[in-house]
Amino acid sequence: MGGKGFTVDMTKPIALQVGHLGDAYQEWAHQPVLTEESPRFFESDFMEMHTRTVWWAIPAFWLPIAFWCISMSYNMGHTLPQVVSMAVLGCLVWSLAEYCFHRFLFHMDTKSYWGNTFHFLMHGCHHKFPMDGSRHVIPPSGVSVPAAMFWFLYGLWFTQSTRPALYGGGVIGYVIYDLTHYYLHHGHPTNQALKTLKKAHYSHHFRIQDKGYGITSALWDRVFASKMAVKGFTVDLNKPLVFQMLTRTVWWVVPVVWLPVAFYFIGISYTMGLSLPLVAMLSVLGAFVWTFLEYCIHRFLFHIDTKSYWGNTFHYLIHGYHHKHPSDGLRLVIPPLEAALVIVMFWYLCRVLFNVSTGSALLGGGLAGYVIYDTIHYYLHHSHPTNQSLKILKKYHMNHHFRIQNKGFGVTTKLWDRVFETLPKTKAADKSG
Numbered sequence: 001m002g003g004k005g006f007t008v009d010m011t012k013p014i015a016l017q018v019g020h021l022g023d024a025y026q027e028w029a030h031q032p033v034l035t036e037e038s039p040r041f042f043e044s045d046f047m048e049m050h051t052r053t054v055w056w057a058i059p060a061f062w063l064p065i066a067f068w069c070i071s072m073s074y075n076m077g078h079t080l081p082q083v084v085s086m087a088v089l090g091c092l093v094w095s096l097a098e099y100c101f102h103r104f105l106f107h108m109d110t111k112s113y114w115g116n117t118f119h120f121l122m123h124g125c126h127h128k129f130p131m132d133g134s135r136h137v138i139p140p141s142g143v144s145v146p147a148a149m150f151w152f153l154y155g156l157w158f159t160q161s162t163r164p165a166l167y168g169g170g171v172i173g174y175v176i177y178d179l180t181h182y183y184l185h186h187g188h189p190t191n192q193a194l195k196t197l198k199k200a201h202y203s204h205h206f207r208i209q210d211k212g213y214g215i216t217s218a219l220w221d222r223v224f225a226s227k228m229a230v231k232g233f234t235v236d237l238n239k240p241l242v243f244q245m246l247t248r249t250v251w252w253v254v255p256v257v258w259l260p261v262a263f264y265f266i267g268i269s270y271t272m273g274l275s276l277p278l279v280a281m282l283s284v285l286g287a288f289v290w291t292f293l294e295y296c297i298h299r300f301l302f303h304i305d306t307k308s309y310w311g312n313t314f315h316y317l318i319h320g321y322h323h324k325h326p327s328d329g330l331r332l333v334i335p336p337l338e339a340a341l342v343i344v345m346f347w348y349l350c351r352v353l354f355n356v357s358t359g360s361a362l363l364g365g366g367l368a369g370y371v372i373y374d375t376i377h378y379y380l381h382h383s384h385p386t387n388q389s390l391k392i393l394k395k396y397h398m399n400h401h402f403r404i405q406n407k408g409f410g411v412t413t414k415l416w417d418r419v420f421e422t423l424p425k426t427k428a429a430d431k432s433g
Helices: 018-029 045-049 057-075 080-105 113-128 140-157 163-186 192-206 219-223 241-246 253-271 276-301 309-324 336-353 356-382 388-402 415-419
Strands: none
Touching (some): 057 080, 057 140, 057 163, 080 219, 253 276, 253 336, 276 356
16 A cells, blocks of 8 residues: 555654655655654664764764875875865865755655655655754765765776875765754754854755755855745844854864874874884873973963053964853864964974974874863863862862963963972862853
8 A cells, every 4th residue: 555545654664664655755754753763764673773873973984084085195295285175175075965965866756665765764764853863964884885986986087196185075074064964953053154054954844845955055055046045044244254163163173173183193103114112102202292382382372461452362362262251162172273273383393303204193192182182171161070180170270260370371281380380279269160
């Protein structure tokens, strides 16, 4: 039995039922069920397992592959600016692919049994159960086949040395897409640009399904005249939204972006012939050196005394804002773009001071130290430690904010405050941030 007379039994696995809906499938799929968990899709546990995944599996699985691909182009002789440019281009190409997939594949009109079944598994399930977080991102097993296909196609379209960087940039674009999609459904944006994306995406789900196909950007919706008109939102051109975005980021972006880069540099040292114990030792040394840099940057740069217009402006942007608004979680960690400028400088410094194999391990360890610093800094402001060491660190840091700003410059460790006699007393530093 099929067509309008067929009813899907939600108490049984539904993936192989929806095909029987025939012409009625599209209408059924776009009548959402707003529960946080959707019914079982398959009887087989193995098949069911490949229909669900947690959001963090996407960056954990795909970002190392992306950075490995990008590094291949660099190792084949392309300069760093060339590799970065190709990766950015690959990311832009992905944004077009994202739009095309969503518009022409995910929203194709199906009526046959297998057409309906395929569409439901690919995208219909998301419109039917839009709040099921375990089915918001695509499991790596589901992406691996098209990913391999595109790797092959890029080999036909591009040269051997440009293919990896372009492909790696595309993979980064895909990771951004999947994470943004999850966040639009389960996050509560305070940033105006993300608020607008969320409004547009919800309008796509609950108002007009044939508009608003872009997830990470409305660019291609504008180009192809499928942009969603979002009610109640007006762009204030007097507000510098681009610069607002450059000064804010969520804490988990820091490990997601920089840990793969850190392990990539550490991996370079190992592939260049250094033994694993030596690579590990150099990495630990790099992380240790970072704690000293952390102290120096905080004490001598972040706390410089300024009086001029540009001096005050510079200081406010790099650190003054944090002391003025210490509980703003979106400005507690350093956005990747700003951090990248400093990291590139340190990379060139490592190249001057050391050979490539040694410098790479030191830089990788330093990057890991930086990630630990930014993550701990966020934790000290927004969590309530139960571990005694973290409790003490929080007390010292709150003391630095609310009592004596010219003491306690170390965030991850008190070592250098002890060495340079800037360790504050913490007796009254119980105020939380």
